[in-house]
Amino acid sequence: MLNRCNAQQRSGSDSMSPSSRSPSGPYLTVSVSDPAKMGSGVQAYISYKVITKTNFPEYDGPEKIVIRRYSDFVWLKDRLFEKYKGVFIPPLPEKSTVEKFRFSAEFIEMRRQALHVFVNRIAAHRELQQSEDLRIFLQADEQTMERARSQETGIFKKKPTDFMQIFKDVQSKVSDVVLGKEKPVEESNPEYEKLKNYVFQLEDQLAETQKHAYRLVKRHRELGQFLSDFGKAFKLLGDCEGNGLGKSFSEFGAKSEILSIKLQREAQHLLMNFEEPLKDYVRAVQSIKATMTERANAFRHHCQLAEAIKFKEIDMNKLRLTRSEKLMEAEREYEQLKADGVEATGKFERIVRTMNEEIVRFQEQKTLDMGLAFHEFAKGQASLANGIADGWRSLLPKLESLSSS
Numbered sequence: 001m002l003n004r005c006n007a008q009q010r011s012g013s014d015s016m017s018p019s020s021r022s023p024s025g026p027y028l029t030v031s032v033s034d035p036a037k038m039g040s041g042v043q044a045y046i047s048y049k050v051i052t053k054t055n056f057p058e059y060d061g062p063e064k065i066v067i068r069r070y071s072d073f074v075w076l077k078d079r080l081f082e083k084y085k086g087v088f089i090p091p092l093p094e095k096s097t098v099e100k101f102r103f104s105a106e107f108i109e110m111r112r113q114a115l116h117v118f119v120n121r122i123a124a125h126r127e128l129q130q131s132e133d134l135r136i137f138l139q140a141d142e143q144t145m146e147r148a149r150s151q152e153t154g155i156f157k158k159k160p161t162d163f164m165q166i167f168k169d170v171q172s173k174v175s176d177v178v179l180g181k182e183k184p185v186e187e188s189n190p191e192y193e194k195l196k197n198y199v200f201q202l203e204d205q206l207a208e209t210q211k212h213a214y215r216l217v218k219r220h221r222e223l224g225q226f227l228s229d230f231g232k233a234f235k236l237l238g239d240c241e242g243n244g245l246g247k248s249f250s251e252f253g254a255k256s257e258i259l260s261i262k263l264q265r266e267a268q269h270l271l272m273n274f275e276e277p278l279k280d281y282v283r284a285v286q287s288i289k290a291t292m293t294e295r296a297n298a299f300r301h302h303c304q305l306a307e308a309i310k311f312k313e314i315d316m317n318k319l320r321l322t323r324s325e326k327l328m329e330a331e332r333e334y335e336q337l338k339a340d341g342v343e344a345t346g347k348f349e350r351i352v353r354t355m356n357e358e359i360v361r362f363q364e365q366k367t368l369d370m371g372l373a374f375h376e377f378a379k380g381q382a383s384l385a386n387g388i389a390d391g392w393r394s395l396l397p398k399l400e401s402l403s404s405s
Helices: 070-083 105-124 132-139 142-150 164-171 173-178 190-240 244-322 327-404
Strands: 008-011 014-018 028-038 045-054 063-069
Touching (some): 028 105, 045 132, 063 132, 070 142, 190 244
Antiparallel strands (some): 028 045
């Protein structure tokens, strides 16, 4: 997702970090770091240090450090989704519903990384970076932020945004159509149908790929544990022998334990730099589908108003023929409907234009991110294979001498 301020790409421990920029140009970069457990029991939560560096004139100075919790990030996403129709709002990582994983070091690091990606995608977006809500999120003190969250109503009071629920609510109306309860009002556009098919297929394929990436991570961990146990058993076996055979067993066991560490490290590398980016894009596609739902709602409202205007015109013609005293009131209602219709049409057209721009930006960024993720995967696998081969190869001379003696 590229813009005038900074391009982002996945690298290192953070999946997406700001690229280098000209010191004289405008910039807005954010880091999410230092997760810390706050409170205890059911009230416990993780806080994060959010550091903003910018030369935007509307910000208070070149650097600001604030403390934020997950619900603050949810607040920001909800605000942006409500205000920026047609924009693909970056996804948030899901909450863990399993208590034993909520505060595990691995889960906390994965969430920190995902939150870092989330806020930097917003900061890099040419429209979203101008948001007043983003400025509040990045600069307000904790008390102000808490008041902002507590004062929200309507959509902002909903639980952390699984906007897919909104999407499912719209889809459920298909049943009403089949049963004859409701006449469908759907956008008929070949290009849009092509986009929808692409989005649904992309979601399915990304989810399938992520599922196999998860299995690969699990397999690496299991093999690493197996080698560790295997190595310990051989070292104990070596302790029973007092000759060259015992020494070889001990060396064999030690080498197995070293290789198990390599496998465990590669499993972690795969998790953070391959599986998590894939999972993030599954969530990104869900955000696109939520925007598609907003487009469908806007189109439906536009059509409903157009239909209401036609009926109102018919009513006014009848009232003119009968010279009814209700004609003046009907004319006022008609003018209001026309104004609402113009507004609804404009809203729908803006969403369409924005989505057309957003899908291009999304595909460009996806190409960069997926290219980097698969490069990290291939590089890690090559390094692991070489490390394992070198490890076993170093033992061959000793084992050969033992077998030939």
